Amino acid sequence: MASKCKSKSCNPGGPGGGKAGVADGVSPVVVAGCQELVLNDGHIKQYMDAFLENVKRGLGKATNPSAIVKCFPTFVQDLPNGTETGKFLALDLGGSNFRVLLVELAGGESHMDSKIYVIPPSIMTGPGEDLFDFIAECLSDFAVTKGVNDQLLPLGFTFSFPLQQVGLTKGILERWTKGFNCAGVIGKDVVKLLEDALARRGDVKIDVCAVLNDTTGTLMSCAWKNRDCKIGLILGTGTNGCYLESQANAELFDEPDQGSGKVIINLESGAFGDDGALDFCRVEYDEIIDKRSINPGRQKHEKMISGMYLGDIVRLAALRFTKEGVMFGGKSSPLLETEDKFETRYVSEIESDLPGVYTNAKRICDELGLSHAIEQDYQNLKYICECVSKRAADLCSAMLAVLMNKMGEKKVVVGIDGTLYRNHPNISNWMKQKIAQLVNPGISFELMLSEDGSGRGAALVAAVAHRVKMENQGVAAAAPTEEAPAEVDAAEEG
Numbered sequence: 001m002a003s004k005c006k007s008k009s010c011n012p013g014g015p016g017g018g019k020a021g022v023a024d025g026v027s028p029v030v031v032a033g034c035q036e037l038v039l040n041d042g043h044i045k046q047y048m049d050a051f052l053e054n055v056k057r058g059l060g061k062a063t064n065p066s067a068i069v070k071c072f073p074t075f076v077q078d079l080p081n082g083t084e085t086g087k088f089l090a091l092d093l094g095g096s097n098f099r100v101l102l103v104e105l106a107g108g109e110s111h112m113d114s115k116i117y118v119i120p121p122s123i124m125t126g127p128g129e130d131l132f133d134f135i136a137e138c139l140s141d142f143a144v145t146k147g148v149n150d151q152l153l154p155l156g157f158t159f160s161f162p163l164q165q166v167g168l169t170k171g172i173l174e175r176w177t178k179g180f181n182c183a184g185v186i187g188k189d190v191v192k193l194l195e196d197a198l199a200r201r202g203d204v205k206i207d208v209c210a211v212l213n214d215t216t217g218t219l220m221s222c223a224w225k226n227r228d229c230k231i232g233l234i235l236g237t238g239t240n241g242c243y244l245e246s247q248a249n250a251e252l253f254d255e256p257d258q259g260s261g262k263v264i265i266n267l268e269s270g271a272f273g274d275d276g277a278l279d280f281c282r283v284e285y286d287e288i289i290d291k292r293s294i295n296p297g298r299q300k301h302e303k304m305i306s307g308m309y310l311g312d313i314v315r316l317a318a319l320r321f322t323k324e325g326v327m328f329g330g331k332s333s334p335l336l337e338t339e340d341k342f343e344t345r346y347v348s349e350i351e352s353d354l355p356g357v358y359t360n361a362k363r364i365c366d367e368l369g370l371s372h373a374i375e376q377d378y379q380n381l382k383y384i385c386e387c388v389s390k391r392a393a394d395l396c397s398a399m400l401a402v403l404m405n406k407m408g409e410k411k412v413v414v415g416i417d418g419t420l421y422r423n424h425p426n427i428s429n430w431m432k433q434k435i436a437q438l439v440n441p442g443i444s445f446e447l448m449l450s451e452d453g454s455g456r457g458a459a460l461v462a463a464v465a466h467r468v469k470m471e472n473q474g475v476a477a478a479a480p481t482e483e484a485p486a487e488v489d490a491a492e493e494g
């Protein structure tokens with residue numbers, strides 16, 4: 001685990017990048033105690049070397065079986081070209097909610113209707129058959145509500161868990177993450193499980209054209225808007241990345257070159273560090289969170305970065321300083337002592353308080369039973385939040401810089417999706433600054449917030465597959481396009 005930083009490049013100013021004033025007013029003991037969360041230049045270099053090495057191991061045929069960052073080829077070789085047309089269904093499973101979408105593409109425009117279904121915790125950790133029956137039931141409900149249950153629509157299935165893809169419509173679950181643990185799914189083809197569940201019902205006609213991860217969906221969705229998009233990143237419940245790699249470097253991908261010479265690689269970067277590669281910058285809080293998780297020893301990178309964990313890292317740090325008598329007058333509360341009660345949205349809210357104003361911090365302390373907090377506590381708490389989220393931003397930046405340097409493209413747009421990235425007040429700016437320091441000269445980049453990576457992206461993968469299939473058959477590429485019903489739960493234009 002991380003030792004106290006002694007190098008010259010250590011950043012005593014904390015998350016502000018050493019600028020004077022950032023830690024002003026914060027208790028010196030808290031600043032010193034948070035130092036282990038601050039990544040210095042040496043840490044970043046060590047991370048970048050290790051991550052590049054991991055990606056190369058994942059891509060290599062001989063090294064992949066023992067690789068930690070699995071670099072699964074997605075079988076997606078063609079980015080959208082804007083001519084995709086028709087009506088498509090998309091499923092999005094990968095977090096606490098399950099979403100069904102009806103996406104209509106026409107002339108570079110998209111229209112989406114969607115409905116969110118909350119997954120009961122009993123389904124998230126119950127038998128796999130129950131999960132797929134639940135998905136089929138939601139899809140049937142949606143198709144009937146939208147009046148498309150009698151049409152054979154192409155469907156893109158976003159399944160955001162580590163999948164070893166064997167084809168565009170065949171993906172074997174490698175392991176569960178993000179709180180899911182359904183029995184009997186690991187090692188099986190999730191498209192087949194979905195088709196079996198649909199067959200058990202027999203009331204909806206679906207043509208599953210593609211299974212993909214939400215990072216791939218995000219990349220595709222953003223590439224549809226901006227052709228320079230070649231990297232996808234998720235910062236939501238979990239974290240993961242994907243990028244467009246030369247087919248020649250993707251040794252696991254044996255398919256014939258379709259002309260693009262490229263394939264999207266789903267990194268499964270959340271697992272980086274599972275072999276100890278990140279121990280040099282992991283701290284006690286990371287260890288506690290990992291040990292008590294439902295997947296100990298797995299997804300160590302994700303556990304330092306994503307929305308499922310950041311709030312609890314802050315809670316553990318605040319609890320430590322309280323026990324040391326430095327915060328909250330040494331008096332904690334039952335909620336501060338309870339895991340996951342400090343939500344990651346609190347981190348965004350506390351960091352959104354303007355300098356010297358602690359409206360959100362006070363409200364959150366009150367909610368957590370810490371109404372005895374004083375202004376010094378709010379200042380300390382905000383500093384802890386900044387250190388934890390800056391560390392996450394730095395790790396993501398270093399990862400993206402490795403990919404950009406490896407790809408060697410002059411201009412790269414990164415499509416990013418996830419509530420953490422979307423709502424956090426600082427992460428986006430911190431990432432822009434840090435990546436600019438880390439990329440090779442001559443590379444320009446842009447971070448692009450995805451409008452709906454997992455929905456439109458899944459439909460686009462299905463649409464591109466449909467277009468390529470039709471082009472190969474010499475048929476105009478159009479899926480069914482009847483009017484969508486007027487009543488919608490959520491409608492977005494893109």
Ligand SMILES: Nc1ncnc2c1ncn2[C@@H]1O[C@H](COP(=O)(O)OP(=O)(O)OP(=O)(O)O)[C@@H](O)[C@H]1O
Pocket residue numbers: 094095096097160214234235236237238239306307308309343344345346348349417418419420421423424
């Ligand atoms: N205001 C906020 N600021 C930061 N994080 C937030 C905020 N609101 C919710 N979150 C976090 O965002 C996460 C959910 O993000 P999102 O809905 O993008 O993920 P998901 O689709 O469920 O899963 P994933 O995108 O990882 O596959 C939760 O972990 C939650 O703690």
